Each structure stands twice: as structure tokens, then as C-alpha cells.
Amino acid sequence: MELFERVQERLDGTTYTRPRELKFAYGGLLTCGHCGATITAEIKKKKYVYYRCAQRCEAVAYVREERVREQFIEAMRPLRMAESVREAVKRTLRESRARIEDDVRARVAAAQERIERLGRLIDKAYEDKLEGRIEDHFFMQNRMKWEKQRTEAVGRSSA
Numbered sequence: 445m446e447l448f449e450r451v452q453e454r455l456d457g458t459t460y461t462r463p464r465e466l467k468f469a470y471g472g473l474l475t476c477g478h479c480g481a482t483i484t485a486e487i488k489k490k491k492y493v494y495y496r497c498a499q500r501c502e503a504v505a506y507v508r509e510e511r512v513r514e515q516f517i518e519a520m521r522p523l524r525m526a527e528s529v530r531e532a533v534k535r536t537l538r539e540s541r542a543r544i545e546d547d548v549r550a551r552v553a554a555a556q557e558r559i560e561r562l563g564r565l566i567d568k569a570y571e572d573k574l575e576g577r578i579e580d581h582f583f584m585q586n587r588m589k590w591e592k593q594r595t596e597a598v599g600r601s602s603a
């Protein structure tokens with residue numbers, strides 16, 4: 445329904461201005477052929493979008509978005525959509541994909557920024573320790589904390 449509304453707005457020439465959170469191209473559109481549950485999407489390795497049965501039923505399988513797209517296109521073929529509708533659907537799905545990529549890029553950039561900031565913090569604290577401006581105990585305690593945060597940020601920055 446949401447896809448339909450978005451396509452409808454596109455055809456009407458109205459601009460879609462409502463703020464949107466991260467959405468998956470086929471989110472809420474599919475149901476499991478085995479148990480009938482919703483098909484849910486998730487990001488693997490921070491960039492690949494996979495779909496699976498939300499109930500993780502016995503048909504459990506992870507399907508790459510590219511494969512879902514092929515099947516979706518195949519399923520839509522008999523509908524013989526008007527060319528304008530077909531184009532609008534394609535554009536909408538492409539934009540959804542681009543939003544996910546933007547989101548991943550933003551998160552990687554934020555993590556990298558954090559790594560640099562923590563690095564500067566550690567260097568500065570080390571300097572302060574050498575200059576006797578802060579106590580060894582305080583330095584050690586905080587350095588461990590910052591190193592841990594930096595390691596976590598490094599984990600988030602590798603797309």
C-alpha cells in the first residue's frame with residue numbers, strides 16, 4: 445500500500461515531503477510462501493540487504509535483495525502495468541535503495557569521525573600526563589575507556 449501511495453504521488457506530480465526513516469525497497473510487500481508470515485529485511489555486513497521470514501519458520505532462508513527484485517519483477521510481469529506506472533515503480537524502488545546506501549555512508553563517516561576524535565583525545569591526554577597535568581591513574585583509566593570506544597568505532601566503520 446505504501447509503495448502504491450508513493451507511486452501514486454509520483455504520477456500525480458506531487459512531491460513526497462514527509463520525513464522517512466530507513467526503508468527497505470520491498471519492506472512490508474512480501475509474505476512467506478511457507479507460513480504466511482511477513483518477510484522482513486536486514487542489512488548484512490553493513491551493505492547487503494537480505495530478506496527472510498519474520499517467523500524464521502522451517503522455510504528459513506536468506507534471500508539477497510537482487511534476487512528478490514528479480515522475483516518481484518517476474519511476479520509483476522503479468523499485471524501488464526502501464527509504462528508510466530512501471531517507470532514510477534522502478535524509480536521508487538531505486539530511490540529506496542539509494543537511501544539505504546546514503547544511510548550506510550553516513551554511519552561509516554560518523555564512525556570514522558569518532559575514531560579520529562578519540563585518537564586526538566588519547567594523544568592529548570598522554571601529553572597532559574607527560575606534562576604532569578593529569579595523574580597516571582586518571583590517564584590509564586580514561587585511555588582504556590577511549591581505546592575500547594575507538595575499537596568499537598573501528599568495527600562500525602568497516603563497510
Ligand SMILES: [Zn+2]
Pocket residue numbers: 476477478479480481497498499500501502503504
Ligand atoms: Zn515462514
